[in-house]
Amino acid sequence: MHCPFCRHPDSRVVDSRTTDDGTSIRRRRQCPDCSRRFTTVETCSLMVVKRSGVTEPFSRTKVINGVRKACQGRPVTEDALAQLGQRVEEAVRATGSAELTTHDVGLAILGPLQELDLVAYLRFASVYRAFDSLEDFEAAIEELRGGRDSAPDGSAAEPAATGRGPGGTPEVPQPATAAD
């Protein structure tokens, strides 16, 4: 790949290590021209099967754009959106599957979005879960109430109401960019 600083068409690997979870390899590279160093991350290509049957690479940007729409007018920062995108990507990668459906991706968004902003969550869920009546909204709000207070009987509670990410993703915020 090109050097990200001077566009030199080549680079030299100076260090290479597998991440702790074994899902990626980080390589430290040095540009032979400008001598600056940078890091690349090699991961398994993650594909998403759309409803139409078309397969496309997983895109964190698409996740963020979709959530940003639901967050219009809400006090949600770009940083928070970026962090949500990272959590969603980590959650779907943690499934260990190389191929997902748009449904899987939507499911992975619900948990972190619920923690971020409840109104945005309801907007997103209303589209994702195809709400078509007031009762659907009421049921979703009941779920949220059940998750926040103590659930009266828990019968209406879905996994999304537990306050944890899908698959029990640990809530460990991490820097969005690779540190030097």
Ligand SMILES: [Zn+2]
């Ligand atoms: Zn360079």
